Amino acid sequence: MNSAANSRMIEIVHVNRTFQRADGQMVKAVDNVSVVIKEGEFVCLVGPSGCGKTTLLQMVAGLLEPSDGGIAVAGREISGPGRERGMVFQKDSVFPWMRVIDNVEYGLKCRGVPAAQRREIARTYLERVGLGHVEKAWPRELSGGMLKRVAIATVFANGSRVLLLDEPFGALDYVTRHQLQSVLLDLWDEGGAAARRTVLFVTHDVDEALSLADRILVFHSGHLVDDLAVTAERPRSTDSLLLPDMVAIKHKLLAHLGLEKRAKPLAIVQDGAAS
Known part of the structure; x- marks a missing residue:
């Protein structure tokens, strides 16, 4: 194009x-x-x-x-729906029966990305959102703010060119909301204007x-x-x-x-x- x-x-x-x-x-x-x-x-x-x-x-x-x-x-x-458009909903949308890293990998798995490659991508984005230490945790073990970090890591890991977010931080406390705004902007700006x-x-x-x-x-x-x-x-x-x-x-x-x-x-x- x-x-x-x-x-x-x-x-x-x-x-x-x-x-x-x-x-x-x-x-x-x-x-x-x-x-x-x-x-x-x-x-x-x-x-x-x-x-x-x-x-x-x-x-x-x-x-x-x-x-x-x-x-x-x-x-x-x-x-x-299409893979070029990733969505983060207002309510938590992680799969409760999957561990954190499996949630982040899910879209890549559906696309047929090899296991080792998708695991590496998922770990990279979990580290970027500050959740590398809980990759094996279950969603029920995480706070609301941490679940939003999982959702953000998931849409970025899947490589979507368009990100659609529906009041993702509305239910969070003031401090957590501002922290996640910074996380989102850092990921969006990573690689400069050409990669946004x-x-x-x-x-x-x-x-x-x-x-x-x-x-x-x-x-x-x-x-x-x-x-x-x-x-x-x-x-x-x-x-x-x-x-x-x-x-x-x-x-x-x-x-x-x-x-x-x-x-x-x-x-x-x-x-x-x-x-």
């Missing part, structure tokens, strides 16, 4: 997703969303509960089909989005209502969040979330422009 094609890793074109509720009423969870995510971008999806963030993420993962529109990854239309995976990361935490993202996509009632670039240099510290540009973005996000007074009505973003 040429470099021009590579720069457009995820293409979401006029995507809608409609559900039928138990009472028979139709609800549009995602409403005519179009956006392009470049290769290697770290993009956070932010918005109130029920705004369509997770629904869109699941469509990119191939777990849900769009009602209308199309989604392509690396130039190929999505028709279901493309990341879609759903979060309700405004500071988390500001700490992690190159771009923040803001959703409201199924619509994409803002597309904000975050240009602060990495690594970002607590002081980084106090920079004028970061404070301005935070005020915009808080307004979208209804936590600050909005200066003007919501716009809808389509094809990179607000209307």
Whole structure:
């Protein structure tokens, strides 16, 4: 694939997703969303509960089909789950009947990677997330934060070009959440810009989005209502969040979330422009 094609890793074109509720009423969870995510971008999806963030993420993962529109990854239309897209769910998704290292190896095993090679890859990523000493442990023996480290090691070990994370750190305490943000960013940035995976990361935490993202996509009632670039240099510290540009973005996000007074009505973003 040429470099021009590579720069457009995820293409979401006029995507809608409609559900039928138990009472028979139709609800549009995602409403005519179009956006392009470049290769290697770290993009956070932010918005109130029920705004369509997770629904869109699941469509990119191939777990849900769009009602209308199309989604392509690396130039190929999505028709279901694929190994080029790894997902970390909000709830723990490790297999409780497998030891830690077997969980990390599982995707590689399914792909037919030889045992010695997949064991080496799994050990490398367990070391990178700080869990090399518990590779033989059972999941029940680990804390919530450690289980998230296993999940992160697993998606990186499997070599997925696109990583999809649905509020992975939302249930963790403040210290553990910040530690895991650093672990995730270190792995994402390992090897420099040319080696970065493309990341879609759903979060309700405004500071988390500001700490992690190159771009923040803001959703409201199924619509994409803002597309904000975050240009602060990495690594970002607590002081980084106090920079004028970061404070301005935070005020915009808080307004979208209804936590600050909005200066003007919501716009809808389509094809990179607000209307």
